Amino acid sequence: MIKFGYTILYVEDVEEALAFYENAFGFSRKFISTDNDYGELITGETTLSFASKKLASQNLKEGFIESSLEDKPFAIEIGFIVENVPEVLQKATSFGALMVAEPVEKPWGQVVAYVRDLNGFLIEICTEVKM
The missing domain is CATH 3.10.180.10 (2,3-Dihydroxybiphenyl 1,2-Dioxygenase, domain 1)
Structure with a gap:
């Protein structure tokens, strides 16, 4: 295993x-x-x-x-599943996260936004995918 x-x-x-x-x-x-x-x-x-x-x-x-904020992010992201994307996004940016993409609702109903951390790593902040 x-x-x-x-x-x-x-x-x-x-x-x-x-x-x-x-x-x-x-x-x-x-x-x-x-x-x-x-x-x-x-x-x-x-x-x-x-x-x-x-x-x-x-x-x-x-x-x-x-990883660097001066360069484009790597072709990888870490994802955090949250209940309230705008709220978590606001908190993250208040502590220095750099906004990449505002929240968008995907066709499957998931809300997704992107930020980069202090070291330039890409973070997806999203709601859970409902199946």
Whole structure:
């Protein structure tokens, strides 16, 4: 059996990233290493984690493409399911998230909006898909 355990975002400042997600989305801190190079948030079944770019460089000797607000977002997003998209969107932007796309209702009834976090990662804020 395979279980999807976590997604790790490589950031310059792990403490800053944790604080942003705690404040903007209300997640709770699960863990941060004593050297502040790695941290985790309680986000439900799957953990959202952050590793410093320094730590990532130690693990990936040939390097990686860094996320940046100056560049277009990667072809990947993290999605947060919420009941009230405009409310969560307003809170996230008040803590520094950059608006990408205002809420839109999709043909299947889901409301979807997009922001980027302080490190440029793309976040979908959406209602649950009703089947």
